[in-house]
Amino acid sequence: MFMKHGIVAGVALAVSLATPAMAKVEGDTIILGSSISLTGKYATNGLHTQRGYDYAVKVINEAGGVKVGGKSYKLDVKYYDDESTPARGAQLAERLIQQDGVEYMLGPYSSGMTKAIAPVSEKFGVPMVEAEGASRSLFTQGYKYLFAVLSTSEQYLATAIDFAAEKSSNPGDVRIALAFEGDPFSMDVRAGVMDKIKEYGMKVVIDDQLPADLSDMSTTLTKVKALKPDALIISGHSKGAATAARQIDEMKVNVPMIALTHCEAAKVQEKFPKTANGFLCPTQWVETLSKSDPMFGSAADWNTGFKADNPSYTSVPYQSAQASAAVYVFKEAFEAANSFDKDAVRDAISKVEMETFYGDIKFSENGNNIAKPMFMRQIDGSGQYKLVEKAGDMVFPRNVSY
Amino acid sequence: MWDNLQLLFVWAPIINVQVILDGIFVGAVFALSAYGLALVWGVMNIKNLAQGDFVIMGGYMALALHQLHVPLVLILLIVMPVMFMFGWIVYVLMIRRIIDQDMFVSLLATFGLSLLLQQVMNLIFGPEVQTIDMELPVYDAFDNMVTVPSSKLITLILAGVIATGVIIFMKRSRAGQAIRATAQDPRAARVLGIDIDRVYAFTFAFNAALCGAAGVLVSIIWVIQPFYGITYSVRSFAIVTAAGLGNLPAVIGAGFGIGLFEKYTGAILGTAYEVAAPVSILLLVLIWRQIQMRRNRQVVR
Amino acid sequence: MTMTRDTKVTYGLLALFGIFGPILFPDYTLSIAYLWMMVLMASTWDTLGGQMGYNSLGNITFFGVGMYVSAIVQITFFYEGGVGEYTSAMGSIKPEFTQAEYFWGLGLGILAAGVVGLVLSVIFSSFMFGLRGPYFAIGSLGLAIAVAEVTITIDYVGGASGISMPLFPGDIEFRSTFFYILCFVLTIISHFLLRWLYSTQFGLAINAIRDDEDKAEAMGIPTLAYKRIGWAIPAFFMGCIGAVAGNMAGFIDKEVAYPIPTFGIFMVAMALLGGKGTLWGPVLGAIIFHVIKEATWTYLLNLQWVALGLILIINIVYFQQGIMGWFEGVSKSYGGVKANVDITMGVERGSITGIIGPNGCGKTTLFNSIVGYHPIDSGSIQFDGQEISHLLVGDIARLGMLRTFQQTRIYGKMNCVDNMQISVSHREDSKFSMFASRRGEIKDRAEHLLEFVGLYSKRNLISGDLSFGQQKLLEFAMALMNEPKALLLDEPTAGINPTLINGLIDRLRRANEELGITLCVIEHNMRVIMNLASHIYCLANGHMLADGTPEELQNDQRVIDAYLGGH
Structure with missing residues (x-):
């Protein structure tokens, strides 16, 4: 003992x-x-x-x-x-x-x-x-x-809302779909986006929170297809980006503007070159x-x-x-x-x-x-990132044929 | 939530078709790995927490083979035997020694295995989110409101083929019979000369092969990462608990049921609740069964 | 509470370490604080898991809930805007708490966390304790996941963005010391509370629940009440330590509050590593686990999960009793009575041999030793000229020696023919015969043998629905199906309708004569055995008392005495 x-x-x-x-x-x-x-x-x-x-x-x-x-x-x-x-x-x-x-x-x-x-x-x-x-x-x-x-993160996707407003004759009519992962980063990105949306008086038609361990966002995308918003905004680190790119293709989601974080980190341009065409990706650096x-x-x-x-x-x-x-x-x-x-x-x-x-x-x-400013880039048909400094540089609506 | 209900049932009822289809695709894949779990649980009383990691392993093997341009069916034919052998080795090295122990021993030992596999996969394949893009056509219907990618259709067909094969195998072959006999009474089976050890090894290896097959399918229709296994483990446990052990049709039914429930929860309450959905079903089934058992003066064991 | 000298020494050493550890190694203060936290988690888990046998995977729920409850209490009472305003600002408010506000808030927070944990456990008890074994474990895991998922949808507590905890008002050195003392004191309180509880009737009762709950219930123990308490204690302490951990972390969200795949399972691993169901096992396990974990995280970066996984596997697969088992196993004698001492007997090929003896004389044990269920200490068992004392049950069965059971063992959910078909001999099995399909001749033989025992008309019934006697006949037929060379029958007539006994004797004899099977029969019914056997052995108290022909034994005074209890 x-x-x-x-x-x-x-x-x-x-x-x-x-x-x-x-x-x-x-x-x-x-x-x-x-x-x-x-x-x-x-x-x-x-x-x-x-x-x-x-x-x-x-x-x-x-x-x-x-x-x-x-x-x-x-x-x-x-x-x-x-x-x-x-x-x-x-x-x-x-x-x-x-x-x-x-x-x-x-x-x-x-x-x-x-x-x-x-x-x-x-x-x-x-x-x-x-x-x-x-x-x-x-x-x-x-x-x-x-x-x-x-x-800071509120800047990540706020520019995308600015672009959407500029492309619309009446920003108040713009309908936005949001899908953000439930984590502090994405929530802050979302807060930045929401501030802008309020500023322009836009309408949020979908506001889904993605669980941290979700590898399937088809229900959110199904709703997106039904409601046909003018812009789809997604943030969910690399996993969110990869899942979104994968399923946007499979479900033939046709939204004029899709903006999401972590494109480069998830290598979407390389893995999903066809779908990624036209994605708006915020980046800290180019x-x-x-x-x-x-x-x-x-x-x-x-x-x-x-x-x-x-x-x-x-x-x-x-x-x-x-x-x-x-x-x-x-x-x-x-x-x-x-x-x-x-x-x-x-x-x-x-x-x-x-x-x-x-x-x-x-x-x-x-x-x-x-x-230091944030940058917004758009992926083109050949999988290259093109800097988008103003709404006019952007390919809009997104040009994809599924 | 009210908006979602209106959307589903008033404005665009056609998307119900999409939600149901997605639920079926999800369910088919879950059912495969869940049936493997039901087997090892029912036959040898092993609760395999590394179930999801076996699935992810199969996914990574498929990914590696896909990069070598191996066709899909051949991938399945390679991954399943390889996973079978892997399962057999795991059985010989560790499962054999914990079979007669209480449940916690198997839960914890396989949890250890799960940790180990996660990091080994991380070291071999890297932590990136991966997927196989078969670049197959996507069918659509109802003015593009319902889309069915051929990859998911193929997955469903393959899952069906595998499940049918498993049913026939369990019913007709000597091994299947031996497994069923052992599940009912291992001592009697042993006395009558069935080589229990081999039945166990076979069962565990068979489970690994089924998980491997599920993994191949997962990598084709969703994304994989070394640390995603736990989701599949949790769902397998939820399905098996809801369906009971060793009953393939019930497991398949529960798989589809949970797939549909998950998708409808997502569509109505929001995607945030999709992970909680199978868990809440699990809890509800357990509580429901307790109420039923209490009438018989029994407990759920 | 009495203590042995060793125990006092241990407490002394631990107290010395607990008090002087952080003084001697001030940089390690928080590491040791986490160590005590682990000890508390593992020890309290063991109350429910190890001592009561309800293996919970959901104790971490109370940890997380405690963390949030404490945050709510601390902010509600001492921040004017309340929790809603604090969280909706997403961390942009940074209230300054005075020392008094902070410490009062923390004290109330810890207490509230414990109480809420306790209340929650009582609520859970109402619908969780109808579950046993794996269902309880998985159900409790489901609870933890569900509570965690629900937490992040509640914006009031910060939702997915989490809450920043109030900053510690004092200086940094004192902060470490303060949280160290909290962890240490909570651990001490929980340890001595458990120590006392295990020494009371409560300890006995929860052990009884673990070993045989149905029996305990039948004995009148109010099991549900005990189970509630058995869960409320860990829940209370997990809530308290959660509150402390939340303040140590400084920021809480779902991942911090509900570390299910890590602490949630590690605490179980720690208890198991040390040896569950003991007072000291979880303490020891937690200490060792924590040290190994910290060391692998330092020295094996990128391989730490591999190392930890291997340690878990090796520990659980090879040292199932935990570390405590090493020390207690050797000092415990098996304590059982040696059932068979030095028995020599032979069974002639093709004969029918009987074994008789009073209850408890070791007949069944003898059978178990012969067919490979029990190891034998010394001596030799030979079958067909081959030494079989080292072989396993399956091997012996495949050699052609089978046994039946006193209580029948059949596959109750299959019909009789299927029962028969699965019972064919596996003597000539090759690696691939597992995959062979069923052959027609096997079915014919199965039906033939069912006819032989008189069950042909019932061949398609589910075997579990047969009467006990019929099940015995089926079991006998299944044994014959296996084409054994020798068959060991344990009380074949027990529980059989007397009118059927003669038929059974007849069939046994025919099996012996027509099929050439050597029979060895344990039997209580003297009339049966005297009619059947050509040679009989009589056992008593594990010794061979006498042997001979039926006539010789009937006249042997020793046998008569044994049966009449004459010595």
Whole structure:
């Protein structure tokens, strides 16, 4: 019996020794921490993000790393897998900060995950530059240590409503169908869309919420066919985009305008070239952007370099680009602060004002990037993304023959 | 909800046809994996939580074969035996040792298997959402209000063929009889010289093959990802619980019933409730059965 | 509550760890807090699952509901606009709580969460406890999924967008310590409450429910009341810890509140790993599971589910008693009476041999040992010149030695002919004969044998509808169908109408003479056995008392004494 109880106590003690402590800066390496979704429903985009981080770290290290106090440091990222569950993400963030001694964080994937992690980094006063949490509510909490390089999510699909209004003689007559996944990101996208719809006095004919683990949205599309709205607006991460593209084709849904998020991440142009023709896809970044920086070169240069490292992409999702940009922000901040003190780094981040391949980056008081616009692109008949800057550039109505 | 009802029954009643068709397509695929579960549950008392992951596995195999331009029927003919062998190996390595244990042992062991399979599939195939696009024509009717993609029709036909094959197999073959006998009384079967171990192994492998077939069909008509298995597991359990064990017609009926219920719930209450629908049916059936059993002074076990 | 020295030492060590762990390793404070949370989840799960045998997969429901209830309470009481305004702003409101407001709110929140969990469990009890075994497990899983899906459609609690919890007012170091203390104290309270409960009548009653609920009911135990309490306790604690976990997470939505595929199942795995149905098993299991999980997440990134899956499988497949089983298994003796000691007997080929003896003398056990149900400790069993003591039931059956049961075992839902057809010999089976189709001659033989036992007219009836005697005859015919070389019959005449007995004796004899089957018969009916057998063995108390021809035994004083209870 004593052995049994001995084991209880022994094992309990082992808990504390199970994970090694790591310093924020080890020798000549700066360690950034990130809990990212490598398994679970966000794994697709988690991987896009991780690849973006890794590519930036590689490029920066090859270019001589980060210079602080006259010395060069390499960057490294300590990853944990949050399994696409926010509770785990928060727990892992605490673990990165407390046990691994990480003092600079890169964000996770998705707004929900960022919402869970931001209170943690905030509590510990650890600066976090995130690239994948776009929900507006992240930037109304008064977080001092949260910085986002991307545009906020209400902007994703609001432009599509503007386009629909412009294309109509009387915006008040426009009928809109909405299908949004039940998660914090999509709900915020929806809020942005709803604001615009109210502004124009449009009519919402369908407002469906898609469950997180749904691989069939045929009932929503059946209603769309029956009600024939003027525009169909969808948001549901990669799975939502893939499912929608697949079933819009099968059900011959003929709506003049279809706008959805995550086209590139789900590779709809590649997998469903016929249906995807005419999809409007909001993007945080385009590879034809005429912005550049000394580290990654132009947007096109980054795109070429990233593809060379990750040959599986035909069209690089913006999730990877903004992840690289987040790492780049840290490099600039370290060098500007010329210190590893996390508050000095935090202040340096808040003062960052730079042009990058990803676009201009300048943070507001609340931590969101206010210098960079969102873009809207349309997929053409050959599976290429074409930038749509005004309603006139858009092919309308969508030109598909099923 | 009022709008949806009006839409369904007043403004455009023709879309009922579409909803019913979709329900049938959904039901056909669910019925396959559910029947496999009913078999392993009924015959060897194993509750396989990795059921959905077997389905997804079949889907990924189909995807890999499709990329090699293997025709659909051949894909089925390859995936089913491969999954059969896989099932047999799983049986030998783990299921054999947990057969006589209480139910929780099998639930947890197969949950472990499910975790393992998810991540292995993630490592092999990547986490991307995938699908097979057969690029087949889509039929439409009633002024394009009802569309039937040939891929779904083919799926339905294949599901029907497989189900018929299974019914004939269970009725006519020695293996089918041995499985049924074992399900009724394994001890008696053993005494009479039926090789129980082989019957069990066969049953489990057979279930894996059925799931594999369902997976092929899923990858043709919907989308797959390494972590989507749980949905199919939950639905299989809901169907089997509603239908009872070992009764193929009832399982098929319940499959269609749940498919239709799910689609109508989606059409009337909104898509948000589609996942909750099979679960609520499960709960209702369980409660209903309790009320019935209570009259007989029995409990549901 | 009395404790052994070892137990005191264990508590001492755990208390030392609980108190000094976070002081010595301050960076690990929250990790250890999560550890206690796991211990609480696994221990309280075990009350219902391990101790009472109702394996719930839905305890996580109370965790999630508790989280939301606590959020509602904390915001309603201490934020002027109330929950509706707070959530409809989708996180754009950031109320500042004073220390007093925060701690009062949290305290009330935890209590309310526990009470709501308890009430919810009582409601669930009203329609869940008519379910047994797997149906209860799956039903409770369904409940968890349903509650989670319903939660995200309620805009009042933030719907799919979730709720941000009030920020902790104190400084960051104190926050960790504070939540650590909450987790630790809740775990201690739950542990000692359970410890006390298990030592009371309640503990006995829930164990009785687990082992044989029908019997327990028949004995007059109010099982439903016990079951309600048995679920209310875990529900209360899951609600409380959910409230704490929600405040630790800072932001809650469906995924945070109802982690069904992770914690929902992990807590069961932890209890099983340690050994369910014991006080210490879940504690130990939770600690080990948590450590392994954290370690795999650190060292095996991208393979962690593979590792965890393998650990679960290996643990469950190979160590089903849990870790506690390793320690208690060896100290427990099997305690049973050795039924058969040193019996030597031979059955001549082609003969009819009888075995007699008083009740409980080990006749059936002997049969079970011969045909492979029970392992034998030593000695030898030979059949047809082959050692069979190591063979399994199926192997022995295929060698040609079959047995029938005292209580008949037939396939009650099939008709007689089907029962017969499935009973053909599998001696010449090859790998592929499983897939062979039925042959006509088998059906002919089946009908012939049914005629032989006098069941031809009933051949198409469902066998479960036959009378007990007829079922025995059917079972006998099924055994003959198998073309055995030897047939071991356990009380073939028990329960048979006396008028049928002579016919049965006749058929047994004919089977022996015409079909050349060696018979070995256990029989209580002296008249039957004396008529039938050519050689009889008499067992008593697991020993061979005497053997010989019927005449010799009838005159043996030892046999007479044994039957009359003379010693």
